[in-house]
Amino acid sequence: MLERISQLADPIGVIIGFALTIMVLSYLIGDNILFRLAISIFIGVASGYAAVLILYNVILYQVLVPVIQAITTGKVDNLLTYATHVLPAVLLGIWMLTKASPRLSRGGTPVLALLTGVGAATVIAGAVRGTIFPQVGASANLLNIQTAPEELSRLVGWFINGLIILVGTVTTLIYFKFGIKRQEEGVPAQHSVILEYLSTAGQGFIVITLGVLFAGVYIATLIALIDRIQFLWDSIIGIF
Amino acid sequence: MTDIICPLCGKPNPPELDECKYCQAPLNASGFLAPSDQEGQENPFIVSSGDSDQSESQGLKPESTSPLEQAIPDWLKNTEANFLEGTEAKPESQAPDDIAEQIDSLLSQPSTPDNGVQPDIDDDWLASLLAEAGGESSPLSLQEEPLDEKEVPVNADLTGPSVEESNGDEGVLPPAQIEKPDWLTGLEASSKIKVEGEITPSEAFVIGAGVADTVESADTGSMDIPDWIGKIEPEETPSDQEEPGPQIAPAELPGWLEALRPDDSVSATEPVEDLSAADVVTAGPLVGLRGVINAHPSAIRARKPPTYSIKLRVTDEQRARVEMMVALLADEQKPKPLPSQPVLTSRNIFRLVIAAALILPIAWMIITGSQQVPAPQPGEVPGVVDFTQQVQAIPAGSPVLLAFDYEAGFSGEMNLAISTLINQLTIKNNFMTLVTTIPSGPALAESLISPSTSLEGNPGSYSYYTNLGYIPGGTLGLVGLALSPKSVLPYSLDGVNVWQSAPLDTVATINDFSAIIVLTNDPDTARSWVEQVGPVLKEDGTPLLIVTSSQAEPLIRPYYEANPSQVQGMVSSLAGGLAYGRSVGNIQQNGEWDAFSIAITASVLIILIGSISRAVMKLPMSGKKKES
Numbered sequence: 072m073l074e075r076i077s078q079l080a081d082p083i084g085v086i087i088g089f090a091l092t093i094m095v096l097s098y099l100i101g102d103n104i105l106f107r108l109a110i111s112i113f114i115g116v117a118s119g120y121a122a123v124l125i126l127y128n129v130i131l132y133q134v135l136v137p138v139i140q141a142i143t144t145g146k147v148d149n150l151l152t153y154a155t156h157v158l159p160a161v162l163l164g165i166w167m168l169t170k171a172s173p174r175l176s177r178g179g180t181p182v183l184a185l186l187t188g189v190g191a192a193t194v195i196a197g198a199v200r201g202t203i204f205p206q207v208g209a210s211a212n213l214l215n216i217q218t219a220p221e222e223l224s225r226l227v228g229w230f231i232n233g234l235i236i237l238v239g240t241v242t243t244l245i246y247f248k249f250g251i252k253r254q255e256e257g258v259p260a261q262h263s264v265i266l267e268y269l270s271t272a273g274q275g276f277i278v279i280t281l282g283v284l285f286a287g288v289y290i291a292t293l294i295a296l297i298d299r300i301q302f303l304w305d306s307i308i309g310i311f
Numbered sequence: 312m313t314d315i316i317c318p319l320c321g322k323p324n325p326p327e328l329d330e331c332k333y334c335q336a337p338l339n340a341s342g343f344l345a346p347s348d349q350e351g352q353e354n355p356f357i358v359s360s361g362d363s364d365q366s367e368s369q370g371l372k373p374e375s376t377s378p379l380e381q382a383i384p385d386w387l388k389n390t391e392a393n394f395l396e397g398t399e400a401k402p403e404s405q406a407p408d409d410i411a412e413q414i415d416s417l418l419s420q421p422s423t424p425d426n427g428v429q430p431d432i433d434d435d436w437l438a439s440l441l442a443e444a445g446g447e448s449s450p451l452s453l454q455e456e457p458l459d460e461k462e463v464p465v466n467a468d469l470t471g472p473s474v475e476e477s478n479g480d481e482g483v484l485p486p487a488q489i490e491k492p493d494w495l496t497g498l499e500a501s502s503k504i505k506v507e508g509e510i511t512p513s514e515a516f517v518i519g520a521g522v523a524d525t526v527e528s529a530d531t532g533s534m535d536i537p538d539w540i541g542k543i544e545p546e547e548t549p550s551d552q553e554e555p556g557p558q559i560a561p562a563e564l565p566g567w568l569e570a571l572r573p574d575d576s577v578s579a580t581e582p583v584e585d586l587s588a589a590d591v592v593t594a595g596p597l598v599g600l601r602g603v604i605n606a607h608p609s610a611i612r613a614r615k616p617p618t619y620s621i622k623l624r625v626t627d628e629q630r631a632r633v634e635m636m637v638a639l640l641a642d643e644q645k646p647k648p649l650p651s652q653p654v655l656t657s658r659n660i661f662r663l664v665i666a667a668a669l670i671l672p673i674a675w676m677i678i679t680g681s682q683q684v685p686a687p688q689p690g691e692v693p694g695v696v697d698f699t700q701q702v703q704a705i706p707a708g709s710p711v712l713l714a715f716d717y718e719a720g721f722s723g724e725m726n727l728a729i730s731t732l733i734n735q736l737t738i739k740n741n742f743m744t745l746v747t748t749i750p751s752g753p754a755l756a757e758s759l760i761s762p763s764t765s766l767e768g769n770p771g772s773y774s775y776y777t778n779l780g781y782i783p784g785g786t787l788g789l790v791g792l793a794l795s796p797k798s799v800l801p802y803s804l805d806g807v808n809v810w811q812s813a814p815l816d817t818v819a820t821i822n823d824f825s826a827i828i829v830l831t832n833d834p835d836t837a838r839s840w841v842e843q844v845g846p847v848l849k850e851d852g853t854p855l856l857i858v859t860s861s862q863a864e865p866l867i868r869p870y871y872e873a874n875p876s877q878v879q880g881m882v883s884s885l886a887g888g889l890a891y892g893r894s895v896g897n898i899q900q901n902g903e904w905d906a907f908s909i910a911i912t913a914s915v916l917i918i919l920i921g922s923i924s925r926a927v928m929k930l931p932m933s934g935k936k937k938e939s
Binding site: 099100101117120121124125127128129132133136137140152156157189190193194197198200201202205206208209212213215218280283284287288289290291293294295296297298299300301304 | 659662663666669670673674677678720721722723724726750751753754780781783785786787790795798800801802803804806808832838839841842843845846860861862863864865866869870872873874875877884885901903906907910911914
C-alpha cells in the first residue's frame with residue numbers, strides 16, 4: 072500500500088506542480104483569481120512548513136530531546152553541556168515571549184537589547200574582518216608587480232583589469248564624498264573641478280554595477296522561465 | 312384734617328389713602344393698628360390739626376397716652392415732631408413728664424458715683440472749647456450752686472417744645488426766634504457733628520453728655536458754664552448704674568432709617584401685629600398658625616419625580632439627514648469595484664506579444680532538444696576550474712558540509728551545478744552534512760539529494776549524507792556553527808545524534824570538514840558565510856566553495872578574485888553549471904542552454920526594437936514642438 076502511494080506521489084506532485092505553474096503564468100493576461108490563488112497557496116504552505124520545521128527541528132531536537140536523552144541515559148556530562156549551551160538561550164527565549172503581551176512588553180526589552188547588540192557587534196566585526204580589510208588588501212595588490220603574469224599578452228590584460236578596478240574603486244569612493252570645505256563669504260561652496268570629474272566617473276561605475284546586477288536578476292528570471300517550460304514539457308511527456 | 316402717619320416711613324398721609332404715598336406701606340390694614348384705635352381711643356399715629364391746639368393748651372398727660380404710645384421711644388417721637396415742624400404746625404406744648412425725661416436723659420448719661428465725690432476728670436479740652444465758645448469758665452460747682460430748673464434757658468433745638476412748655480409762664484417762641492447762646496454756636500461750629508436746623512434727639516443726647524461733662528468739670532472751678540446749665544439740678548444716678556465709657560458720636564441717619572430702628576423699650580414678646588384678621592393656615596406643616604404664608608399642599612406634596620425620556624428627540628428632517636450620513640459612511644467602507652477593463656487592450660496585447668516572443672523560441676528549443684549552441688567551457692566561466700579542482704582535492708570518504716541556502720525558485724538555475732556536485736561527492740563517497748539557514752532549505756536539500764543518491768543505487772542510505780536541518784539565529788547561528796557545530800545542531804532531522812558516529816565523531820569545529828560548500832542565490836547570505844565562517848576556515852586552509860545564481864555573482868566574485876582569495880572556487884548560473892558539468896565529463900543538456908541563448912537573443916532584440924520604435928515615435932513629436 073505504501074509502495075503504491077509512493078509510486079503515485081510523484082505523478083500527483085507533477086500534476087499539482089503543472090497546475091500551479093499554469094496558474095502563475097496566467098498573470099500574462101493580467102491579475103486574475105488563478106494567480107492570486109497560487110500565490111496564497113504558496114504563502115500558506117511556506118508559512119506552515121516553516122512553523123513545523125521550527126517546532127520539529129529546533130524546539131524538539133535542539134531543546135527537548137537532549138534533555139530527555141541525558142535523563143534516560145544518565146549521562147550527567149551531556150546534561151551539563153546542555154545546561155551551559157542551551158539553557159541560557161531557552162531562558163532568554165522564554166523571557167522574550169513577554170513581548171507578546173502589551174502589558175509585559177517592557178520586560179522583554181533587555182533580551183531584545185542583548186540580541187540586537189550582540190547581533191550588531193557580530194555583523195560589524197565580521198564585516199571588518201571578513202570584507203573590509205581583505206578587500207582593501209586585494210585592491211592594493213591589484214597592480215602588485217610581484218603578482219603580475221609573466222606572459223606579455225596576459226600582462227597587458229592584467230594591467231588594464233587592475234587599472235579599471237583601481238580607478239573604479241577610487242572614483243566610486245570620491246562620488247560618496249559629500250563634504251565641502253568652507254569658502255569665503257559670498258562664494259558658493261563647490262567641489263574642485265578635478266573631484267567633480269572623478270565623481271562623475273564614479274557615478275558611471277555605479278551605473279554600470281547596477282546594470283550588471285539588474286542583468287543578473289534578469290538572467291536568473293529568464294532561466295527560471297526556461298526551467299518551468301522544461302518542467303511543463305517533461306510533465307506533458309510523462310503524463311501522455 | 313386728620314393725617315395718618317405711616318408706620319414705616321413716618322410721613323403723614325391723607326386719611327383716605329390705604330397705602331403710604333411715599334413708601335406704599337399699608338396704613339389701615341397693616342398690623343400696626345394701635346390697640347387704642349380698636350378700643351375707640353385715638354390713634355397716636357393720627358394727628359389732628361384741630362386737636363393740636365387743645366393738646367397744647369391742656370398738655371399731654373401721661374395717663375391719656377396709650378400703652379403703644381408709651382412704648383414709642385423718645386427718639387422716635389422727636390423725629391416725628393421734627394418732621395411735623397416742616398409740614399404742619401409744630402406742637403408748642405409737651406407733657407412735663409416728657410420734658411423731665413428728656414432733661415433726665417441729658418443729665419443722667421454721665422454717671423456719677425454714689426458717694427457724690429466727683430472724680431477728677433481731665434477735661435481741659437472741654438474747658439478750652441467752652442472758652443472758645445465765648446463764655447468764661449466759672450468755678451461754679453454743681454454742689455455749691457444747684458441749678459434752678461425754672462431758670463434754665465432751654466434751647467428749643469435741643470429739647471424741643473416740651474422744654475419750653477415746661478416753663479409754664481414763658482411764652483412759646485418759634486424755633487427761629489429762639490436764640491442760641493454763643494457758646495453753643497461756637498460749639499456747633501467746632502463740633503464734628505453738623506447741626507442743621509434742628510437737633511435730633513441723638514445729637515441732643517450727645518450734647519447733653521457734653522454738658523454733663525462740663526458740669527462735672529465745674530467741680531474743679533476752672534470753667535464757666537452757661538446759666539441755664541447751672542440751673543439744672545443734677546440728678547442722682549442710681550448706684551447700680553455703671554459708669555459709661557467714652558461716648559461715640561452716632562452717625563447721622565436719614566429719617567426713614569431712624570423710623571426702622573428697633574425699639575428696645577418694647578418687650579420682644581409683646582405682640583405687635585394684630586393677627587386676628589389674618590388667615591389661618593389650613594394645610595401643610597404650618598397648619599393652625601395664623602399670619603404666616605400659607606403653603607399650598609400641592610407645593611410641598613411629596614411625589615415621585617417625573618421621568619424624562621433619554622431618547623433624542625429629532626425631527627423627521629434631522630432623521631433623514633442622519634440616515635443619509637449613515638449611508639454615506641457605509642458606502643465609504645465598501646470597496647469600490649475596479650472599473651472593468653476590456654481584456655484585449657493595447658497594453659495586454661503588447662504584453663502577450665513580448666511573452667510569445669520569449670516563450671515560443673524557448674519552448675521550441677526545449678521541445679526539439681536542440682544542442683546547436685556550444686556549451687561554455689570550464690575555462691570560460693570564472694571560478695569553475697578552481698571549483699572543480701577543490702572538489703577533486705577533497706579526500707574520499709571525508710565529511711563535507713553543504714549549506715542549502717537558496718530558494719526553490721532558483722532551482723532551475725542552480726540545480727544543474729548542484730546535481731553534478733552531489734554526483735561527484737557521491738562518487739568519492741564523501742559524507743555530506745546538509746545544513747541550511749532558510750526554512751525551506753531542508754526540504755529542498757532532501758528533494759535534491761535523494762534522486763542523486765538513488766542514481767548510485769543506494770537510496771535512503773545514511774552513509775552518504777545527513778540532514779541536520781535549520782540553523783536558527785541567522786548570522787549568530789553561523790558563528791555558533793563555525794565554533795561548535797555539535798552544539799548548534801546536535802541532532803539530525805531524523806532525531807539521530809550523528810556526532811557520536813563516524814565520520815562526524817571526529818568533527819569538533821567546522822575546520823574538521825574537508826570542504827564547506829555554500830549553495831545560495833542571496834549575496835547577503837554568501838557574504839555572511841564569507842565573513843563569519845571564512846576567517847575560521849582560513850586558519851586550517853579548509854576551502855570555502857560557493858555555488859550561486861547569476862544575480863549574486865557580481866557581488867560574490869570580488870571575494871573569489873581577491874588576492875588572497877576568500878572563496879576558493881565558485882560556480883554561478885546556468886553557464887557555470889554547464890561548464891562544471893563539462894569539466895567532470897557530463898556533457899548532457901536537454902536543450903536548456905540553447906533555450907537560454909535564444910531567449911537572451913530575443914530579449915536583446917525586444918529591447919532594441921522597443922528602443923528604436925520609441926525613438927521613432929518621439930521624432931515627429933519633437934519636430935512639432937520645435938515648430939510650435
